[in-house]
Amino acid sequence: MVKAIIKSIKISITSLLANKARSFLTMLGIIIGIGAVIIIMAVGASAQNLVLTQIKSLGTNLIGILPGHSEKESPLNAFTGFSVTTLTYDDAMALRDKKNVPNIVDVVAYNKSAGTAVWSLNSYDTNLSGITVGYLKVEGGEVKIGRFFTREEEKNFSRVAVLGSTVKKELFGESDVVGQRIKIKNQSFEVIGVMKERGIVAMQDYDDQIFLPIKTAQKLIGVNHLGLIRAKIDQKNNINRAINDVEATLRERHGITDTSGKSDDFTVRNAVQALDMITDVTNALKYFLAAMAALSLIVGGIGIMNIMLISVTERTREVGLRKAIGANNSNILNQFLMETVVITLLGGIIGILLGIAVSFLISSGIQFFGYDWVFIISPLSIFLAIAVSTIIGLVFGLYPAIKASKLSPIEALRYE
Amino acid sequence: MSLIEVKNLDKTYYSGEIETPAVKGVSFNINKGEFVAIMGPSGSGKSTLMHILGLLDKATSGEYFFDDQNAKYLNDNELAFLRNEKMGFVFQAFNLLPRTTVLDNVKLPLTYSKKEFDHNEKAKKALADVELSNRLDYYTNEISGGEKQRVAIARALVNDPSIIFADEPTGNLDSKTGKQIINILQKLNETGNTIILVTHDKEIAKHANRIIHLKDGLIISDEPVE
Structure with missing residues (x-):
């Protein structure tokens, strides 16, 4: 089983290398999508860190006493415009x-x-x-x-x-x-x-x-x-x-x-609560932006599916030949599926590297302007990026691969 | 003992309501070591017959035994296995993979094989048999038509098949290069390979030991070449 998968990965890589330009262009959608997610997560984490360090520099052993009563989680009366x-x-x-x-x-x-x-x-x-x-x-x-x-x-x-x-x-x-x-x-x-x-x-x-x-x-x-x-x-x-x-x-x-x-008729709050609140808000913002960037991955995935469908049609004779010389349906299915996964995974890895490089440049730029900006790449975002690009390959590669595997060998050989 | 045994084989294509019979109840046997030419004008059913013999297509009715196995009862995976282990194909249009080297093209059947051996050694030997040892690392768009067909023959040979099917192998070549290809097939036959050659060209067919003549899906003659 493992051997069969390694074999189809080998066949896929050979076939992708035979079409370098197309493989790269196909990858581009994933490279940009994954890169964007990595950049947003990194810049978001750094910005969050900056705000939190600044607040911490004010001291976490501060408490604030505000006039007026308020429930713990609702806005303070003082914010609603009445002077208390x-x-x-x-x-x-x-x-x-x-x-x-x-x-x-x-x-x-x-x-x-x-x-x-x-x-x-x-x-x-x-x-x-x-x-x-x-x-x-x-x-x-x-x-x-x-x-x-x-x-x-x-x-x-x-x-x-x-x-x-x-x-x-x-x-x-x-x-x-x-x-x-x-x-x-x-x-x-x-x-x-x-x-x-x-x-x-x-x-x-x-x-x-x-x-x-x-x-x-x-x-x-x-x-x-x-x-x-x-x-x-x-x-x-x-x-x-x-x-x-x-x-x-x-x-x-x-x-x-x-x-x-x-x-x-007063409200006491401490800095730890404020920190928690700001962390929650900035996290929500960060994940929302990352989710928007992730949407572009779906667009990239559809693009890949499109190219793979064209590629299957274009390579109908190749599929016919492979079947004639002994490839069975699952060989063909695995080949096309692995081609898509290799494209998205490789695109994902390039995207990660690109994202890290751009985030590093951004943080160097911000540091240059004198902010205490820390360059942060979380291992989780890298792991997620790899997992997501693999899943995109599997999901969007499946339909073209099934289509290729179902071609009849003589129809495929006759195809002009 | 017969390698190929065909009994009353029928093939009809259906396209909506229209039936097009391509092969109409043919029967013959082919033994190991034979070099048989299937001849006939276009539309005579010779390519259809070859596809069925090559396990690329299924008969509508009748029986086909390959190596004593009834093709009717073989599933897709078993057919793919037999094509890989027992058969080699040479096509009119060469059907080599583009942007791929000669050596990699010849190795292709081995990637689907379950046998364990050195793919490079095996492919180099097959290329030596067709006298192309000097072209291993060329890309398929860098070699001539005759060389392409020799690569295709090497690819057909590489997994030590019981039989080689050649479908109009000289159709895209000039007569001189065509002659070379036929000579290679002849030589392969002399060293023990069973070969089925499909052609519409009398001159080419003459190189076989036996000619099966098809017309309108029927065998009109089946005789040895003097």
């Missing part, structure tokens, strides 16, 4: 207290809005991030020029501002900034520092914002609630305990006696 006003500056300060949450490192409270900053004749629309001093410890980030604001400045509504690097560039160009005064919403602010460039991480531009002490920012837009609190926990293992402490503290402060979580 249940979190305050004092809540954030209470969470910072080690008596309440022993595993806390620091917290940062946010109140974000947008506005126009003006300096001399320049003006620039940007994000106004009201934050607490804990920002540097929780989010990371470094001050490049000047200094960050202090706890005192945060508490006594000081009109000081720290600029993101993009804002600095847009407003000041190359001029000195520290000590200059800018205007936001007709209020004057002293620039005390500029942050180091950080780029876009997880779809957030860290450089295009002005950092203000949170109370100053709240007063500027006339509110006194928070949009978000982020808390950094000392160790990943302590996250669940810290979440419980945070929930207990906030319930106590908000006078909520129900400990089931159903009456909470």
